[in-house]
Amino acid sequence: MEKKRADCPALPPGWKKEEVIRKSGLSAGKSDVYYYSPSGKKFRSKPQLARCLGNAVDLGCFDFRTGKMMPGKLQKNKQRLRHDPLSLAKGGKPDLNTALPIRQTASIFKQPVTKVTSHPSNKVKTDSQRGTEQPRQLFWERRLKGLRASDVAEDVLQTMELPKGLQSVGPDSGDETLLSAIASALHMSSAPITGQTSVAAEKNPAIWLNPSQPLCKAFTVTDEHIREQELKVHQARRSLEEALMADSLARAAENTRAMLEGKTA
């Protein structure tokens, strides 16, 4: 069988793509697409591919069937109406369009070739991809520096203030990166955010940093912190309530005025 394995320019060097036509059955004529990693492992779906490449390549606009990046295929974010019941009903994290910027050049990350199993009959198995996390770039949070939220008039919104106890770890000790790092951690992972629990990370983060935690010294959240936060939420809700009330009064006033003018005209 002369299967053509073509290079796939959209993926890191060494990755091959193959298309196999189904030749019998109900689905005869349809085709299946496979990819092969540089080490020869076969991949048969986009999720599987994504699990392997991890943050190395953004497959957001990668079309598995054609093997090309489709610029127009931005995140299929359903233009869901605010307060759509569906958005609230589903569990998990809110579906905000806040994909973080990630590295596009994958080739510096080597694909794992072997994995040593711990036992006597030490056959080298192809690693079970599920267990191994892909490497993350160290200090990637620094790329978030300078990103600011702004309102419709392009005025930069006031940035959040961080509680005193939080201290960053790493080459950029600014509060700005710290805020981004923590916000990202909360956004991306459902695991507890503890900060860097190893003291060694503070001395030499380049070696000891735990990349699955934000660039932040370990911290503890006290009941006091929680009460403060609850208070802030309450105040924010009050402000919002007042603003909405004022707005609706203003609208009502505007309507009646328009009606009166209509009559006199």
Place this chain on the structure above:
DNA sequence: AGATTCGGCGT
């Protein structure tokens, strides 16, 4: 056992 192939579920 591993590779190949098609079915069929879920969206």
Place this chain on the structure above:
DNA sequence: ACGCCGAATCT
């Protein structure tokens, strides 16, 4: 209509 993946079948 199609992506994804289970599992029957093939080597």
